[in-house]
Amino acid sequence: MPSAFSFDLQKTDGTARTGVIHTARGDIRTPAFMPVGTAATVKAMLPESVAATGADILLGNTYHLMLRPTAERIDRLGGLHRFMNWSKPILTDSGGFQVMSLAGLRKLTEEGVTFKSHIDGSKHALTPERSMEIQKLLGSDIVMCFDECPALPADRDRIAESMRLSMRWAARSREAFGDRPGHALFGIQQGGLEQDFRAESAEALREIGFDGYAVGGLAVGEGQEAMFGCLDFAPGMLPEDKPRYLMGVGKPDDIVGAVKRGIDMMDCVLPSRSGRTGQVFTRHGVVNIKNARHADDPRPLDENCSCPACRSYSRAYLHHVFRSQEMISGMLLTWHNLQYYQDLMAGMRAAIAEGRFAAWEVEFHAGRAQGDIEPL
Numbered sequence: 001m002p003s004a005f006s007f008d009l010q011k012t013d014g015t016a017r018t019g020v021i022h023t024a025r026g027d028i029r030t031p032a033f034m035p036v037g038t039a040a041t042v043k044a045m046l047p048e049s050v051a052a053t054g055a056d057i058l059l060g061n062t063y064h065l066m067l068r069p070t071a072e073r074i075d076r077l078g079g080l081h082r083f084m085n086w087s088k089p090i091l092t093d094s095g096g097f098q099v100m101s102l103a104g105l106r107k108l109t110e111e112g113v114t115f116k117s118h119i120d121g122s123k124h125a126l127t128p129e130r131s132m133e134i135q136k137l138l139g140s141d142i143v144m145c146f147d148e149c150p151a152l153p154a155d156r157d158r159i160a161e162s163m164r165l166s167m168r169w170a171a172r173s174r175e176a177f178g179d180r181p182g183h184a185l186f187g188i189q190q191g192g193l194e195q196d197f198r199a200e201s202a203e204a205l206r207e208i209g210f211d212g213y214a215v216g217g218l219a220v221g222e223g224q225e226a227m228f229g230c231l232d233f234a235p236g237m238l239p240e241d242k243p244r245y246l247m248g249v250g251k252p253d254d255i256v257g258a259v260k261r262g263i264d265m266m267d268c269v270l271p272s273r274s275g276r277t278g279q280v281f282t283r284h285g286v287v288n289i290k291n292a293r294h295a296d297d298p299r300p301l302d303e304n305c306s307c308p309a310c311r312s313y314s315r316a317y318l319h320h321v322f323r324s325q326e327m328i329s330g331m332l333l334t335w336h337n338l339q340y341y342q343d344l345m346a347g348m349r350a351a352i353a354e355g356r357f358a359a360w361e362v363e364f365h366a367g368r369a370q371g372d373i374e375p376l
């Protein structure tokens with residue numbers, strides 16, 4: 001039998017936390033950053049390279065995988081871990097967020113959502129029950145409740161209505177998920193930026209009972225200041241002894257601010273997507289490798305980074321292969337960006353464990369103010 005899912009909260013420093021999530025497929029050190037493997041691959045990376053950056057867990061997208069190659073096919077081929085050659089934990093989203101963003105191509109009812117595929121226009125339905133079934137077929141270690149959320153800003157009535165529907169869907173997700181030892185189900189708090197709705201949502205989720213809790217409905221257009229304002233109260237409403245996951249965040253300073261406010265897990269396409277567009281994250285800020293000023297620069301991107309792009313190549317070479325649209329450009333820059341994110345998480349974990357997160361944060365911001373920052 002697979003061992004049970006559990007969270008070992010080891011140390012808090014202010015509201016920042018560090019610990020370990022134990023799963024049947026291995027431990028996840030928190031705070032954790034999850035690279036996104038949308039279509040059963042972290043683009044431009046071999047799975048062993050992703051693991052080499054220090055990632056303990058990947059995120060897979062239900063919406064993309066259900067359409068192509070389909071969850072049933074992945075199940076027949078032995079599940080998502082085997083299919084994509086990743087043996088560590090996988091978290092899958094519910095498909096809800098991506099379906100909701102198909103404006104004009106979807107229809108929302110109490111039952112669920114019907115939508116047209118962005119690939120071939122074919123009709124599909126997602127309900128809490130179907131989302132649980134798909135995530136089970138994929139073999140996901142951490143399954144997310146099926147929910148929906150409005151883009152912000154939205155009026156209070158719309159936010160309340162949407163949050164209450166998501167809470168009814170959370171109960172249906174819990175029921176459909178059933179009892180699956182070794183697999184976890186996370187509930188998702190909604191309620192926009194409204195403190196009373198966040199509290200109502202947290203209460204509804206606690207009553208149902210989950211293995212972990214996500215703060216959903218943020219990073220949807222509200223801006224960093226508003227997001228941090230919400231994170232000043234939202235995570236504290238969730239059970240302290242369970243992991244807290246902020247979905248779809250974010251830029252390095254978003255991540256630091258979220259960890260500071262008690263978040264344990266995050267995911268974002270930014271490091272991998274930016275790697276393919278020549279935008280590089282470093283301790284001194286963002287470097288845009290396509291700028292001509294790198295053409296003769298023999299220095300590495302970051303002399304303190306252990307990734308292959310920094311160890312073996314100059315900025316001049318990385319500039320050249322980017323400008324020449326060579327595939328190695330996306331490979332090297334993605335590796336570097338994922339390494340940067342994992343090093344960032346490791347730095348925060350060590351600082352929290354040693355009770356010096358505040359000093360670490362000052363250093364983080366000071367490093368970025370030093371220069372090398374280029375406009376996005």
Ligand SMILES: [Zn+2]
Pocket residue numbers: 301302305306307308309310311335336337339
């Ligand atoms: Zn590097």
